[in-house]
Structures are given as C-alpha cells and as structure tokens.
Amino acid sequence: MNRILMTASVLAMIASPAFAARDQIRIVGSSTVYPFTTAVAEAFGKATKMKTPVVESTGTGGGMKLFCAGLGDDKPDFENASRRIKKSEFDDCVKNGVTDIVEIKVGFDGLSIAQSNKGKPFALTKQQVFLALAKMVPDKDGKLIANPNKMWSDVDASLPASKIEVLGPPPTSGTRDSFAELAMGAGAETIPALKAMKEKDAKAFDAVWKTMREDGAYVEAGENDNLIVQKLEANPDAVGVFGYSFLEQNSKALNDIKIDGVGATYETIADGSYKMSRPLFIYAKKQHMEVIPGMKEFIAEYTSDKALGEDGYLAAKGLITLPKDQAAKSVEAAKSLAIISADGLK
Amino acid sequence: MIELSAKGSNGLLAKRYASEKRFRAYGAIALALTTIFLGFLLYDIISKGWPAFFESHSSLEMKIDPDKVAAGDIANGDFAAIIKQSVREQFPDIESRADKKTLASFISQAAGDELRNMVLANPELIGQTVKVDLLLSADADLYYKGLIETDDKLLLDKFSAKLPVTQSISWRFWTNGDSREPELAGLLGAIKGSLFTVGIAIFIGLPLGVFAAIYLEQFARRNRWTDLIEVNINNLAAVPSIIFGLLGLAMFLNFFGLPRSAPLVGGLVLALLVLPTIIIASRAALRAVPPSIKEAALGVGASKQQAVFHHVLPLALPGILTGTILALARAFGETAPLLMIGMVAFIADVPQSPTDAATVLPVQIYLWSDLPELAFKSKTAAAIIVLIGILMLANALAIYMRRKFERRW
Numbered sequence: 001m002n003r004i005l006m007t008a009s010v011l012a013m014i015a016s017p018a019f020a021a022r023d024q025i026r027i028v029g030s031s032t033v034y035p036f037t038t039a040v041a042e043a044f045g046k047a048t049k050m051k052t053p054v055v056e057s058t059g060t061g062g063g064m065k066l067f068c069a070g071l072g073d074d075k076p077d078f079e080n081a082s083r084r085i086k087k088s089e090f091d092d093c094v095k096n097g098v099t100d101i102v103e104i105k106v107g108f109d110g111l112s113i114a115q116s117n118k119g120k121p122f123a124l125t126k127q128q129v130f131l132a133l134a135k136m137v138p139d140k141d142g143k144l145i146a147n148p149n150k151m152w153s154d155v156d157a158s159l160p161a162s163k164i165e166v167l168g169p170p171p172t173s174g175t176r177d178s179f180a181e182l183a184m185g186a187g188a189e190t191i192p193a194l195k196a197m198k199e200k201d202a203k204a205f206d207a208v209w210k211t212m213r214e215d216g217a218y219v220e221a222g223e224n225d226n227l228i229v230q231k232l233e234a235n236p237d238a239v240g241v242f243g244y245s246f247l248e249q250n251s252k253a254l255n256d257i258k259i260d261g262v263g264a265t266y267e268t269i270a271d272g273s274y275k276m277s278r279p280l281f282i283y284a285k286k287q288h289m290e291v292i293p294g295m296k297e298f299i300a301e302y303t304s305d306k307a308l309g310e311d312g313y314l315a316a317k318g319l320i321t322l323p324k325d326q327a328a329k330s331v332e333a334a335k336s337l338a339i340i341s342a343d344g345l346k
Numbered sequence: 347m348i349e350l351s352a353k354g355s356n357g358l359l360a361k362r363y364a365s366e367k368r369f370r371a372y373g374a375i376a377l378a379l380t381t382i383f384l385g386f387l388l389y390d391i392i393s394k395g396w397p398a399f400f401e402s403h404s405s406l407e408m409k410i411d412p413d414k415v416a417a418g419d420i421a422n423g424d425f426a427a428i429i430k431q432s433v434r435e436q437f438p439d440i441e442s443r444a445d446k447k448t449l450a451s452f453i454s455q456a457a458g459d460e461l462r463n464m465v466l467a468n469p470e471l472i473g474q475t476v477k478v479d480l481l482l483s484a485d486a487d488l489y490y491k492g493l494i495e496t497d498d499k500l501l502l503d504k505f506s507a508k509l510p511v512t513q514s515i516s517w518r519f520w521t522n523g524d525s526r527e528p529e530l531a532g533l534l535g536a537i538k539g540s541l542f543t544v545g546i547a548i549f550i551g552l553p554l555g556v557f558a559a560i561y562l563e564q565f566a567r568r569n570r571w572t573d574l575i576e577v578n579i580n581n582l583a584a585v586p587s588i589i590f591g592l593l594g595l596a597m598f599l600n601f602f603g604l605p606r607s608a609p610l611v612g613g614l615v616l617a618l619l620v621l622p623t624i625i626i627a628s629r630a631a632l633r634a635v636p637p638s639i640k641e642a643a644l645g646v647g648a649s650k651q652q653a654v655f656h657h658v659l660p661l662a663l664p665g666i667l668t669g670t671i672l673a674l675a676r677a678f679g680e681t682a683p684l685l686m687i688g689m690v691a692f693i694a695d696v697p698q699s700p701t702d703a704a705t706v707l708p709v710q711i712y713l714w715s716d717l718p719e720l721a722f723k724s725k726t727a728a729a730i731i732v733l734i735g736i737l738m739l740a741n742a743l744a745i746y747m748r749r750k751f752e753r754r755w
Binding site for chain 2 (some may be wrong): 031038041054056074313315
C-alpha cells in the first residue's frame with residue numbers, strides 16, 4: 001500500500017508542478033537585435049537587482065507568432081524585430097487580445113560593400129551587384145542562364161576590368177539575409193524580365209535572387225566580419241560585404257563602394273537615403289506592464305542615454321544609433337508608452 | 347569447379363595474399379585518415395579554446411574617495427569612476443578624449459562591481475588607500491595573450507608598461523552565468539541547466555524504458571499488436587530530434603502549460619527522445635540473459651514477476667545501464683528539440699531549480715559562436731572542450747560498467 005502511495009505521489013509531483021506567477025521578463029525575436037537586447041537585459045539585471053530578462057533568438061517572424069499568440073504568463077512581453085510589424089501580424093495580435101502594443105525604434109542595421117583603399121575605387125548599382133553575384137541571370141532575351149560574368153567589366157563596360165571576387169557572409173548569417181533582400185532582391189527587380197517573372201511566379205523569382213553564385217565569384221568568408229576585413233586588406237581586388245560598424249572601425253584601411261550613388265555613412269544610414277539598411281525595433285505589450293514587474297524600467301534602460309546614446313554601450317556593441325530627432329521620438333515613445341494602430345502598417 | 351592443379355592453386359594463393367594485403371592497406375589508410383581528421387579537429391579546438399580558461403589582471407593602489415562613495419549608501423557608490431580616475435592619473439600624458447576613453451575600455455566593468463563588494467564587506471575602507479585588482483576587458487586580454495592585432499597597440503603597450511599585466515586561471519568561466527561581456531561570460535548556468543535537463547530525462551526515461559522493455563520482452567504475448575509496437579519503437583529511434591521538440595511544444599507547453607525555457611520541459615522532451623533507444627538496449631540486454639536462469643527460478647516455484655525481478659533484471663542491468671548512458675550522452679549534445687521549447691536563449695541568471703529558465707551546454711556553444719565579439723570565438727572553443735570532456739567521461743563510465751559487471755555464458 002505504501003509503495004502504491006509513493007508511486008502515486010511521485011507521479012502527481014511530475015504531473016502538476018506548482019508555478020508562481022512570472023517575475024522575469026521574456027523577450028523573443030530577431031537574431032539581429034539579439035546582441036543589443038541581451039546587452040540591455042544584462043545591464044538591467046545588474047542595475048535593478050531584478051531577474052535578468054530571458055532573451056530568445058527566434059527570428060523576427062517566429063517571434064511575432066509567439067508575441068501575438070495572446071496575453072498571459074506564458075506569452076512573451078517583448079519582441080525584437082529587424083523590420084516593422086506587418087499588418088497581418090498586427091491583426092493577428094488584435095485577434096488574440098494583444099491590442100496595446102508599444103513600438104520603439106532603437107537603431108539601424110546597415111550593410112556596407114567595401115574594398116581595400118589600395119584597390120581602384122568604383123561605384124555600383126544594385127542591378128550590377130545582382131548581375132555580378134546571382135547564380136542565374138537573364139540573357140538578352142530574358143531567359144535565365146548561368147551567370148557568364150567573370151570580370152566587373154563584363155557586367156558593365158564602365159566598371160574596371162578586374163575579376164569579380166566578393167567576400168561575404170555564409171547563408172547561416174542574418175547579414176546574408178539582409179544583403180540578399182536589400183541588394184540582390186532590389187537589384188533583380190530593376191531588370192524588366194525578372195520583374196515580369198515576379199508577377200507571374202513569385203517563388204521562382206525569389207529563388208533567382210536568393211541563390212548566389214558558387215563558381216568562386218562569391219566567397220563565403222565566414223561569420224566573422226573582422227576576417228573579411230583582413231582578407232580585403234590582403235587582396236586589393238576583392239570586395240567585401242559586412243555590417244556597417246566594421247567599415248566605420250576600419251575606415252583607415254577600407255574604401256566604401258557607393259551603391260546607387262550613395263555611400264554608407266552614419267548620416268545616410270540614419271536618414272534612410274542609403275538603401276541597404278533597415279531599422280530595428282522592439283515591441284512591448286502594454287497590457288503586461290501592470291502584471292510583469294520591471295517592463296517599464298527595462299524600456300527606460302533601453303532608451304537611456306548610456307545605452308542608446310551616441311557613446312552608449314549599444315553603439316559600442318555595433319548598433320547604428322538613431323539621429324537626434326528620431327532618438328528623441330523613441331525616448332518620448334518610451335515615456336508616453338503610446339500604442340500603435342493599424343494605420344500605416346503594411 | 348575450380349581446378350586445383352599445383353600451378354593453378356599457387357596463382358590463386360598469390361592472388362588471395364595480394365587481396366588480403368590490399369584490404370589491410372585500405373583499413374590502415376582509413377584509420378590514418380580518421381586519426382588525422384580527429385587530431386586536426388582536437389588540435390584546432392584546444393589551441394583556440396585553451397586561452398579562454400585564463401584571464402588577464404592588473405592591479406593598482408587607489409584611494410576610495412569619500413566624495414564618490416557615501417558611507418550610508420555604499421551600494422550606489424560610483425566605483426567605476428574611482429577606478430577610471432585612478433587609472434587615468436597613472437597616465438598624465440594621455441590627454442585626448444578618444445585616448446582616455448580607450449584607456450578606460452581596457453578595464454572590465456566587473457572591476458567596479460568587485461570593488462563595490464569589497465567595500466560592502468568592509469565599509470572601513472572608505473577614505474583609505476587600497477590595492478584593487480583590475481580585471482581587464484576581453485579586447486585587452488586578447489591583445490596581451492598575443493591573439494589579436496589592434497589599433498590601440500601603443501596605448502596597450504603603455505598600459506602594461508606602467509601596470510604589469512598578469513594571467514591567471516579564469517574561475518569566472520566556471521562560476522558565472524552567461525554574459526554579453528566576453529570576460530565575464532561563464533558556463534555555470536549552462537552546466538547546471540544541462541544537469542537538470544539530463545537528470546530529469548534519466549529520472550523519467552530510465553524507469554519508463556526499462557519497464558516497457560521488461561513487459562515487452564518477458565510478459566507480453568507476441569501478436570500483431572506487440573509487433574506493431576515494436577516496429578514503431580524502432581522507427582521512433584530514427585526520427586529526427588526536432589520532431590520531439592515540436593511534440594514537446596504542443597504537449598508540454600501548449601497543453602499542460604508548463605513554463606517555457608525550463609529544464610523540466612527540456613528533460614521531458616529528451617526523455618521521449620531517448621526512450622526508444624533505452625527500450626531497444628534494455629530488450630537486447632534482457633534477451634541476452636540465458637532462459638535457463640529464468641526457467642530454473644520458475645522451476646523452484648518463483649512467480650514470473652519474482653523470476654524477472656530477482657534473477658533476470660539484475661543480470662541484464664549492466665547492459666541496460668550501458669545503453670542508457672550512451673543514450674544520455676546523445677541527449678546531452680542535443681540542441682534542435684530545445685529550440686522549440688525556448689531553451690535557445692540568453693539567460694544570465696544561473697538556474698536554481700528545474701523550473702527556472704535555463705539553457706544547456708550545446709546551446710550555449712551555438713549562441714556564443716554567433717556573437718560578433720572576437721573573444722567569444724575562443725569562449726566557444728573552450729565550451730566545446732568542456733562538452734567533449736563530459737561526453738568522454740560518460741562514455742568512459744559506460745565502458746567501465748560494462749567491463750566490471752559484464753557476464754558471459
């Protein structure tokens with residue numbers, strides 16, 4: 001009898017553990033924002049003596065699904081996003097009762113294309129980037145053929161007659177995703193034959209710009225942007241793709257390659273005229289703020305000058321900080337905790 | 347029919363010898379290649395990871411300025427400023443703002459926190475001059491270990507000329523949780539998370555697996571149903587592990603409402619993952635016990651249950667345990683199923699119980715390998731060394747148990 005009781009109690013223990021209400025902030029979302037939010041989370045944990053928030057790296061889309069799944073202890077409080085929330089995601093949120101969402105823009109993620117300052121400087125358009133790096137490109141009749149371009153001058157007569165050799169991140173990297181989307185995808189759309197294809201068969205079109213050459217023109221140089229920088233210095237003919245903060249730190253050794261006539265600088269990225277950049281956001285559930293302790297303090301820490309300011313610790317971690325007026329807006333949003341509406345969302 | 351004339355058989359013999367020689371050569375080549383690959387891998391990981399087990403320190407005498415630290419409110423004293431100020435005073439010739447900032451960046455944030463703890467423990471230090479240990483930041487640490495070149499070379503050399511830099515074993519690596527500052531990031535959180543997770547997996551997987559195996563092997567009648575179950579168990583052993591993660595998400599999180607990121611859920615998922623392997627290994631071990639032993643027990647009047655639990659199970663136990671340990675070694679290295687239940691996350695606090703948020707060793711390796719800071723490369727390799735070490739221990743234990751308890755008939 002005793003044994004049966006013991007077995008039963010052990011089973012009961014396994015089956016129904018008692019949980020106290022959550023006192024730890026939970027954050028999900030983009031792996032691009034992850035390095036910054038984790039830094040804020042750690043600083044928050046140290047400064048407030050509250051539990052350090054748990055930051056999951058799920059990707060923006062996966063995070064939105066979790067974030068919008070509803071309210072409650074088991075749903076996350078914040079979402080890291082490397083793009084704005086979509087209309088469909090917002091609708092999903094509202095449908096599940098998450099009606100009060102606070103949006104805070106925290107900075108930018110810029111991508112730069114650069115070469116050693118020993119090389120011959122030149123500029124590119126996104127179309128030229130696509131024609132140089134895509135595995136399949138359209139020929140004169142618009143039919144897809146394996147990329148025949150060996151030299152930059154094959155892509156466009158105005159470019160130097162040097163071998164195409166681009167060092168960039170591997171497919172596992174988020175930087176690669178943004179590069180594909182912002183440079184390759186945007187470049188492909190400027191070609192009429194491909195634009196027609198996009199309207200007819202979006203999936204096939206996506207495959208065209210997402211697939212990079214594998215014949216040595218595009219070299220997967222590893223996740224480490226520093227390594228790419230070093231290789232560029234050793235090889236003046238090569239071109240590298242990496243996060244803007246690395247260009248900034250190596251401005252002595254590297255020359256920025258202008259894209260569509262605009263160079264990557266702090267100002268052009270911040271004001272949006274440099275197109276290969278995207279804003280980064282965090283989203284907060286206002287309805288959770290009364291229940292989960294520390295959410296307001298966390299937002300305050302994120303938007304504080306020592307974090308988000310020009311000399312803040314996020315800038316030291318590589319975030320492109322917001323220009324003054326936008327930063328002021330973010331601080332304002334963090335104070336007022338104004339909620340967003342569906343207007344203006346795509 | 348082969349003709350066995352003297353000449354013919356000689357030719358055949360030479361051929362067979364040659365064939366055997368070739369076969370041996372292939373074997374030796376395969377072995378050599380494997381050894382080279384493994385050796386290269388280990389060399390690469392160990393040479394990269396070894397420096398992460400050490401950290402760089404310097405030290406400096408400084409006055410705990412009562413203006414910056416109020417005796418009544420030590421916790422909020424600006425200890426970082428005291429350290430910054432004292433270090434700057436050592437280098438009066440550094441004047442530009444950028445250089446001053448760079449100089450301050452050589453000292454880890456932790457130095458201020460440690461000084462605070464020191465003064466909290468002994469408030470009389472306020473106003474006195476004390477020798478303070480300065481943990482260096484990861485970038486400075488990498489430079490002094492000779493691992494990177496940097497633009498700040500001149501300043502770093504100046505710094506170490508004035509304040510001697512020493513290297514010591516990094517206990518922080520074993521006693522801290524995760525951190526975004528490479529010099530502070532440690533493995534304790536991940537190791538504890540792994541122990542909780544795998545502990546729960548054993549606690550649930552082992553009894554379930556062994557009883558299922560005993561029932562199937564000793565009690566169940568062989569019919570279409572047991573055949574079906576057997577086929578399914580064998581199939582489950584080969585299912586990709588991410589599927590178990592999806593199952594865990596649907597069942598434990600969404601249906602039972604267990605907390606996300608908790609080792610409890612991770613353990614349950616891993617228990618499901620290792621269950622088929624444990625059942626298969628246990629059945630094989632039970633089958634290897636000669637039936638004569640069970641029959642003898644039945645012959646002297648033992649019940650079937652007594653025969654199994656008193657005689658068959660003890661003899662099969664070494665085999666069962668070996669299989670279990672190997673299954674758990676696999677569970678120890680899993681990341682994919684844990685992704686779905688939220689254990690792939692930045693968790694700075696060291697978990698205290700199986701319901702606290704936690705991560706596990708292989709996930710920590712994955713997360714560190716993804717970070718931009720150079721110092722995390724070396725941390726990643728060091729964490730891999732720890733993981734390989736633990737797996738080797740588990741396998742050594744399995745071999746030891748097999749040797750010690752194995753019986754042959």
